[in-house]
Amino acid sequence: MAPGKFESVEQLLASKNSDAPVFCHHPRAYCTIARRFVQGFPGKVLYAVKANPAPAVLRALVQGGIAAFDTASIAEIALARDVLPDADCSFNHPVKARADIAQAYAKWGIRDFVVDHADELRKLFEQTGPDIVVQVRVAAPNPDATISFNAKFGADPQDAVHLLRAVRKHGANAAISTHIGYQTLAPHAYASAVRLLTEVASASGVRPAYINMGGGFPSVLMPQGLTLEDFFRAIAQVHASLPDVSGIPLRCEPGSALAAPGGSVLTQVLLVKRDAVYLNDGIYGALAEVPHLHKQPPTRVLTRDGACRCGAERAFTVFGPTCDSVDTLGVPFALAGDIREGDWLHIRMVGAYSQTLITDFNGLGRHEFALIEDDA
Numbered sequence: 001m002a003p004g005k006f007e008s009v010e011q012l013l014a015s016k017n018s019d020a021p022v023f024c025h026h027p028r029a030y031c032t033i034a035r036r037f038v039q040g041f042p043g044k045v046l047y048a049v050k051a052n053p054a055p056a057v058l059r060a061l062v063q064g065g066i067a068a069f070d071t072a073s074i075a076e077i078a079l080a081r082d083v084l085p086d087a088d089c090s091f092n093h094p095v096k097a098r099a100d101i102a103q104a105y106a107k108w109g110i111r112d113f114v115v116d117h118a119d120e121l122r123k124l125f126e127q128t129g130p131d132i133v134v135q136v137r138v139a140a141p142n143p144d145a146t147i148s149f150n151a152k153f154g155a156d157p158q159d160a161v162h163l164l165r166a167v168r169k170h171g172a173n174a175a176i177s178t179h180i181g182y183q184t185l186a187p188h189a190y191a192s193a194v195r196l197l198t199e200v201a202s203a204s205g206v207r208p209a210y211i212n213m214g215g216g217f218p219s220v221l222m223p224q225g226l227t228l229e230d231f232f233r234a235i236a237q238v239h240a241s242l243p244d245v246s247g248i249p250l251r252c253e254p255g256s257a258l259a260a261p262g263g264s265v266l267t268q269v270l271l272v273k274r275d276a277v278y279l280n281d282g283i284y285g286a287l288a289e290v291p292h293l294h295k296q297p298p299t300r301v302l303t304r305d306g307a308c309r310c311g312a313e314r315a316f317t318v319f320g321p322t323c324d325s326v327d328t329l330g331v332p333f334a335l336a337g338d339i340r341e342g343d344w345l346h347i348r349m350v351g352a353y354s355q356t357l358i359t360d361f362n363g364l365g366r367h368e369f370a371l372i373e374d375d376a
Contacts, residue, residue, distance in 0.1 A: 010306035030262035034064025043250030051255030070253035145181020179214030187234035219260035263351020282320010291330030311338035
């Protein structure tokens with residue numbers, strides 16, 4: 001099957017003449033979630049390119065109103081600018097090579113950087129001019145995150161105070177940021193982070209140019225009864241209630257929450273063995289994020305002609321195609337009990353940390369790609 005555009009996954013299957021797994025982009029879904037963030041978040045929204053840097057994703061998000069990007073490398077800056085030549089890019093990796101800092105500043109015109117350590121700040125000053133904004137990233141404790149990022153990045157509050165003062169002393173503009181963790185499940189965690197950043201900024205005596213809330217908004221793991229708007233509302237309310245920062249602009253930089261809804265994977269069943277299903281895609285392919293979700297993404301079982309199997313569901317262990325026993329999706333999947341070899345699983349909400357992590361381990365990395373016009 002040549003890469004192409006299809007009205008639906010069912011139409012794709014009807015046209016398919018190979019057994020390779022397919023990563024499906026649903027541009028309409030990317031566009032819809034982008035508009036939701038742009039209209040709902042009480043500030044500026046940057047897309048974290050690392051979540052899925054595919055041009056199809058970037059184009060759809062731009063169509064939905066995204067014009068700014070959280071980039072972690074020169075390559076990601078180039079990708080964003082290729083899709084949107086005047087894209088507003090921030091170099092938001094806390095640890096950067098000197099050559100990359102210099103190139104970002106001189107060649108790409110980047111004026112927004114992040115640090116969480118005095119030596120990184122010194123490195124930044126030595127490779128740029130004073131006409132930059134330096135975000136000081138603060139570690140924000142958050143038990144409601146599925147994965148915490150604080151072990152790797154983020155200054156403790158006392159060190160962050162010193163960093164903010166050092167930025168001001170150098171003559172650059174200071175901002176303050178955090179990332180409260182992957183798939184954060186409670187709106188109050190964002191409110192707590194705003195309070196923490198406010199305390200740090202107040203203690204430093206530096207009025208930040210903006211407050212960056214980072215990412216971590218839930219996608220697949222959105223708790224029942226909550227919506228993204230509940231998270232936006234919690235941030236807006238606490239921000240407005242704090243006189244020291246209520247007039248300071250807000251930012252966020254979601255990755256998974258913007259990328260996940262627009263990506264799906266079609267993967268074929270190679271074998272059904274008792275209560276186990278073996279697929280031709282797995283964690284070394286486009287399903288690398290699934291084990292970290294601790295939850296089955298929305299999944300359908302389709303026959304070769306696109307019909308949906310609707311037998312009574314039962315629990316299966318799902319394995320990928322490699323010879324590594326670790327290659328399993330990590331949680332039981334509830335699938336139609338009449339599933340059989342040659343069927344296809346259509347796994348939705350897997351647009352983030354998926355396509356970009358495909359490997360050729362065991363020589364099994366072949367994937368096809370398609371644009372699907374429905375809403376995923």
